[in-house]
Amino acid sequence: MSDESPQPLPFPSQGRIAAVDYGTVRIGVAVCDPDRIIASPLTVVPQGAAEQRGKAFCQLADEERIAGWIVGFPIHLSGTESKKSIEARRFAKWLQQTTELPVRLFDERFSTAAADQRLAPSKLTNKGRKKRIDAVAAQVLLESFLEAARHRSDLPGLSLDEKAIGDAIDD
Known part of the structure; x- marks a missing residue:
C-alpha cells in the first residue's frame, strides 16, 4: 500500500457506522444501530495478512451494512500526534481504500482503560478478557463519537488529511 493519501470521502449523516480500535495484535470492532443511538461491541479481527x-473488513461492511468507519486515533494528552498515531492513520487509509467507505479518525484516549473498567465486574479469565477488551474499547470509542456528534454542529474527529494539534511525533 502506498503512503499517498486517498481523497477523504464524505462522511454519511445516516446509517450504521463502525468503530475500530486498531492494535498491532488485534483490531476491535463495534457498531451502532442505523439511528446512531446504541453502540455494541461486535468482533475482534486478528492482525494478519x-x-x-481486507476480506474480513469488507465482509463486516457488507453484512452489517456499514456506511462509514471511525478509527481510534491515539494522541498525547497535549493533543499532539505520536508514532502510534502514524500507524492508526496508515491503517485508516488502508481501510478506506479496501472497503471504499469513508473513514474518520477520532481521539481514543482512555478507551482501553474505560473498557477494562466495564469488564472488571464480569470476572472473565485473562484469556476471556483479552478476547473482549478490544471490541469493548471500540464500543467506548463509538459511544464517544456518537455523543460528540450529538452536541456539535460539525462532524467530530479528523478526516484522513487533517492533522491533530501540533506536529510533534514522539513517544
Missing part, C-alpha cells in the same frame, strides 16, 4: 484483514 492484509489480504485476510
Whole structure:
C-alpha cells in the first residue's frame, strides 16, 4: 500500500457506522444501530495478512451494512500526534481504500482503560478478557463519537488529511 493519501470521502449523516480500535495484535470492532443511538461491541479481527484483514473488513461492511468507519486515533494528552498515531492513520487509509467507505479518525484516549473498567465486574479469565477488551474499547470509542456528534454542529474527529494539534511525533 502506498503512503499517498486517498481523497477523504464524505462522511454519511445516516446509517450504521463502525468503530475500530486498531492494535498491532488485534483490531476491535463495534457498531451502532442505523439511528446512531446504541453502540455494541461486535468482533475482534486478528492482525494478519492484509489480504485476510481486507476480506474480513469488507465482509463486516457488507453484512452489517456499514456506511462509514471511525478509527481510534491515539494522541498525547497535549493533543499532539505520536508514532502510534502514524500507524492508526496508515491503517485508516488502508481501510478506506479496501472497503471504499469513508473513514474518520477520532481521539481514543482512555478507551482501553474505560473498557477494562466495564469488564472488571464480569470476572472473565485473562484469556476471556483479552478476547473482549478490544471490541469493548471500540464500543467506548463509538459511544464517544456518537455523543460528540450529538452536541456539535460539525462532524467530530479528523478526516484522513487533517492533522491533530501540533506536529510533534514522539513517544
